[in-house]
Amino acid sequence: MKRHFFLIGALIAVFAFFWPAGASAQGSTPSDDDVNRIARELYCPVCENTPLDVCPTQACAEWREQIRLMLAEGKTDAEIKQYFVDYYGARVLAEPPRQGFNWLAYLVPPVLIALGAFVLVRALRDWVKPGVTEAGTGESEPPADSAESDEYIQRLAEELQKRR
Amino acid sequence: MLAELGFGVLVLTFFLTLYSFTAALYGEWKRSEAVVESARRAMLLTWPLLTLSALALIYLLVNNAYQVSFVYEVTSRSMPAYLKATALWGGQAGSLVFWAWLMSAFTSLVALRKWERDRELLPWVLVVAAFTLAFFLSLIVFFENPFLRYWQTAGGNVLRAVFQPANTLPFIPSDGRGLNPLLRHPGMVIHPPMLYLGFVSFVIPYAFAMAALITNRSDDRWIRLTRRWTLWAWLFLSLGLVLGGRWAYDVLGWGGYWAWDPVEIAAFMPWLTGTAFLHSVMIQEKRGMFKQWNMLLIILTYALVIFGTFLTRSGVLSSVHAFAQSAIGPMFFGFIALTSFFSVGLLIYRWGSLKADVEIKSLFSREALFLFNNLLFMSVLVVCFWGVLFPLLSELFTNQKVTVGPPFYERATAPLFAALMLLMGAAPLSAWGTASARTIGRALWKPALAALFVTAVLFFTYTRHPIALIGFFLIALVLFVTFYEFWRAARARTKAHAENILLAFWNLFGRNRRRYGGYVIHISMMLMAVGILGIELFQRETQGTLALQQSLVLGGYRLEYRDIARFPGPDSREVTRAVVDVYQGERYLGQLYPRIDYYPEAQQNMTIPGQRPTLRDDLYVLLVDWKPASSSGATFKVYVNPLVNWLWLGSLIFLAGILIAAWPERERSAEQ
Amino acid sequence: MSVQQQKQGVPLWAQILIWLSITGLLVLVGLGLIRAQRPMVSVGSLAPDFSLTLFDGYTLDGASSLKLSDLRGKVVVINFWASWCKPCEQEAATLEAAWRLYQPAGEVVFLGIAWTDTEPKSKAFLKRFGITYPNGPDLGTRISQLYNRNLGVPETYFIGRDGTIKHIQIGPFASVSQIQALIDRLLAE
Incomplete structure (x- = not known):
């Protein structure tokens, strides 16, 4: 019983250690470059006029995490952008949306x-x-x-x- | 003590400029030379007085006088002395003092010149300059006083006032808040002064233009008097823009130098009209045409200078550059309204008398090409102005905030800049008065062929990107045309003066500084264009989290993460510095040290890149993230910015070109 | 071209056009300036109305969205926060404790509004601090724009029974009693 516990613990540790690297090798976790590709075209209200990919604030880091999450869910670039527009308003886009x-x-x-x-x-x-x-x-x-x-x-x- | 002195001197200077303004007006009205002369002398006094006041403020800054609120806001004990001194322009109030000081220096220089020949312009130049200076001084005296001190009431409230209010005690904070970390960079020490110099010195040509309008002198005397001023103003403004770009590239960690930020554009707009003005005045000098247009351009430039200052300082726009929201917005707004109504009204009033016979012999004459040049500069201005204004409009009418960012400006201005380059290639080959498509074509085909050849070579060796190829073709065309012009002129001199070609080349510059200095500027602009095309079209980036010894690969480079260290740096920073080995293929190229500087007092991080500049590209590595607790490694962002160093190289040549063009010449006997 | 023609001034229509466009530009910039300089909604003014869609699992009176104006007659405490903001973490438990004091009586409504925050992070934050009062995202940053708050988070607005703003708290609360004191004063009015 005790041995099992250790074994499971070791397995978890090994898995935790290798999982991120293994996953990115498989390509199922979006890379930083994928995230930046979208982030470059978005602007967050916390640091106005600074593209999201280079904004250093914590808020922007979380926005980038959100992009990563959505990419991992298989959302397309356009869907992700649309989500950000719906959630935070048109100001997140680099240009005014072409409407009205x-x-x-x-x-x-x-x-x-x-x-x-x-x-x-x-x-x-x-x-x-x-x-x-x-x-x-x-x-x-x-x-x-x-x-x-x-x-x-x-x-x-x-x-x-x-x-x- | 020093604070009271500094403030007292400011108030005195304010009244002195008011006096100068009134006396110049009154002297002109009463036709009294003596009164005008006293106005001139009053103006001359402002400079030593403002120097005194600025020095007092710098003394307070350097000596940690935290009872003074401005000192408390922009400095702290740990800052090195040079940063404390230059914190003068690190905050709203101090930068206004600096601005006023520059303005009075320029006005004094103007007041010191010999006025015999243009006596009737003097009082009006004084009126305009004194009015502008008085406006800026009033902002300082009434709204943004850098000499306010802290006082504590019995109740524990802290007040700000110059003189001790009743029932209070002096309050001296033990340390200041410190300068914004973004501004603690040597580039920041010179970038704002250069821009201010450029901004302020455009006031002088404007003052002369207004004087000419008021006195109804329709000749081009005002242009000749201010020609060199305008060039210097343009030099400083251009340098300010370039230095700002360099600072952004080195400090902001964007991997770029220009973000189409509204405040950048605010500084760019007067540059556009100023550049158009530099070209179009030549038509007036040579052919006596388009006087109204030149007036309009200088008025626009002045208005945009003030408008740019307003945008940065009023809190209308939010941007990395903006000062904190301030009460001076409405004052600025009033000033803009007043000066633009007055100048435009005056121009309309004098429109008829400025009219000259316009006769253009050909659409390909140099004057016609200059008109197209002006049209293009104005078009870029329209795009920029509208882009800056639109978010305001959108918020007003639809209650929706929008961002107008780089894609908007890049798409709109790229064809305009391409057309400008085409003109830059054709115009030097045309002549004043007569020139036809044929004469230009005859001169143009050789450089065009050479440029086509260069483009073909690039097509097979470097890139197949169509926009890049068009851009490189235009760049090559302008370069060849300019060199061809140099060579033609030098060869002509060898024939006419029996000089050898090198001497002839040298003498060209002496013969017509503005023309050949201008050509050097064209060349430098093309080098800059190479850099801009490179970074805009070919920039590559990647980001990744590395454990020690792991590598990132980008654009033929391999970067291996070797080491990271954390240590206290100067200026009370906490520096986290990574060591990265750079390889190209298997070849070891050296180490780069991207770092994060943490400023505890401001709780702000600065990401300083490690750079490896070559003419081919710039390897630019940022340490994006590193958490001391985690062992997962450090996150790096790597940019390869092709050709970007041509931009900085071009700016050096630009400096040379404008020095050639603006360097004082001996007055020749021909000028009488 | 005759001399007469040459000395002509600017035609009237052009003058009118010029003055109109200059005035127009100035008016625009002036309006923008007024907007930028307008103080944040001030104490004593009517609280701007907004509707708030609540996060999944949150309801107020059984509804998953609400309008501020429907809460007239109650004391409303509007708290702007974000999961990435450290001071917000400090005050989260305090706010929740205060809410639990007032919830049973139904006289006071607490509203949490997540500003420029991502949904998963917001939800994780709410869960972490066990927040039970209604919370929702500031969709399209519309609400924060109304309250013109761009100073940062946290900020808390206290709205009286009459719908006017009674107190604005910038920065976090130190204790439950601080919140209690403010609310009790409003309840007594």
């Missing part, structure tokens, strides 16, 4: 940039004198290399002179 009001985050910059480009192009159309441009291109026979170089020297000298 948040579309503004994605639509306003391109619209403004397009507007700016439109204004600039319109203005340039007014400013560029077509006659001059045509004359500019019309005159330019491809000159020989030496001619180009002379032209360049002259232009450069002129430019360097012009600046005060």
Whole structure:
């Protein structure tokens, strides 16, 4: 009886010692890298603007444990992220989710940039004198290399002179 | 005693700046040279006074004067003296004093210059500068006074006041709380001052621009006067950003240098407008066009400088950089509203008189390309501004907090930066006035071919990542174009002046510092781009818990965990340091020492990486976790950051380039 | 281009647009500032309403979720905690002991809200300290946002029978009698 007790104890000890290593060799326990792959794209409210994979607080460590747990349960990356969004709100995502009001985050910059480009192009159309441009291109026979170089020297000298 | 003195001097300086402001206005109104002169002298006095006040505060910091609340909050007995002194900018109140001190130094420098030729601008420059300085001083005097001391009432309550309230006794804590461990790093000693320098020195060109608007001088005199200022301001701002990145890389243990944190972006935004300004002023200098646009850019830069300061200090945003929530938010807000309404109003009022005939001969002329450059910088600004603002909006309208993080900014800005690089490749080849697609194409095809060749080589030897290849092509293109420009110009000089090529090359810099310094900056930017592409696209990481003698393998490296030791470090840290052997294949490369520094007073851990930098990559090892009780080993996180050291190399060349561009030149006789 | 045209100012529509957008931006930033600077719900103000879904195994009056406003007429003690927070461990037993004093009379309700905590850890914590009063997660961090508490955990809000906040405790409780004193005062009102 007593021997049995010791044997079981030893077995448990041996098992406890080898189990984590053995399990990770089998691949059933998610590795740190798997956890970080998801954590990198999440943000916890305790350390705002710091990705979860590098946040050092205890709260974030537990979030990472939660990811590990869910991975071990066989959840997909998307399911895990969705769980975090449901549990802690949209702020855990690296970007606002593309829905409702948040579309503004994605639509306003391109619209403004397009507007700016439109204004600039319109203005340039007014400013560029077509006659001059045509004359500019019309005159330019491809000159020989030496001619180009002379032209360049002259232009450069002129430019360097012009600046005060 | 010293605290009262420091505070008294601050109050005196505050009134002095108010006087300078009023006297400059009054002198201008009454056309009295003497009154304006007294305003100028009052301004000159502020610098020695603020120096005195700052020195008093530093003396208190270094000498453990914990009866002063600011000293109590940012220092502790165990901190080394240099950190105690630089704790000046480790807290809100002290950093405001430092800011005001810098501001007065710059304004004094401006006031000291010879004013004969631009007498009419002087009073207005003083008005704008004095107003800004008075604002910052008022924040210190009324809201964030670093000289408050602790007093204990009979009831045991502790109060804060400059002068002893009735029925109280001085209260002297035996030790301070100590500086935030994040800030106890040599990088932190220089990163904030550089940023402040950059921020503050942009006030000067703004003051000149306002002076020019008010006096209705529509020429480019203000630009010529502040050209070098702007370059220096830009230098400091850029250095501040780079140093901040380096500090983050070395201390924060993110394996990265830039996290698109709102406060980082707040410092980046004035850099964007400032960079656009540096380019677009050249159009005005050469062609006399787009005066309004330049005004708008400098106003924007100033507004963004103040806005950035506001974001960091008001508690509107939460971030690693933010100071504690503070009462100065509303004051800042009022100041931003006032200055932006005033400057924009003034610009609108003078719009007509700034108008010049715009004539652009070709879409490929240098002025047109500069306009596209400005459009792109503004676009990046729009993305950044919107990204910073959106969480505020979302909370206001939907009551939902959201994070706008790196993926948002990276996706939006990457094509814009690529387009900027393309411009950087084309613009140096175009000419002022006339240039056509053909002339540029003729000059561009050789560098483009060479760049294509480099890309092909990279394709077969290094990477097949399409974005990386596009990036490397653009980088190579810009580099070849820039070298080609150097070579063309140097060769032209050898012909024209019969100089040998090396001498000609050297003389180029003397001939037009800004142009060729600018090209060196382009080169440095491309080296930085190499580093950014490398770490963004090819970063690899792994994490694992190791027992002694076990190894982690990543990117051709093998790291073997050899040893761990725990010992008390300087600055009252508890250091846990691991020893890791690094092998590449079977070759032994050396040891790395990642460590965890624990600061007991702040109960905070700092994870300091062990780094092995090479031009090819940076091996970056973090000791993530180690529990003294468990025998299961230590957890390491390993990053391989390819090419990232090109970023730091590029920043050194950047420094060289901007020194070339901004170094004072002898005034030549041509300038009259 | 004539001289007349050249000296034109900014067209009126553009001016209006510029002023509107500047004002708009300023208003936004100003509102954000007000929001950021708003003090945490203060003593004397009405406690913001929220609904709380309880952890499995916890009920209040037989229901597995509750609304704060339904508890009007009782004294409510709302405790924000997290399993990773050391001071929360210190006070957990104290809170539970206080709850057991008041539970029979039904005049006082204790609510525990787990903040940025993971579900298994929260449950393990509750089990470890044998917590019996209703507890639930702060789903979507909505409740903590209402109470604008971002100073840390633990924080405890005492709400009077009239639904207003009577006392805010930052940090852990030292003893049962400390909690008793606060509650008895509210019960007497």
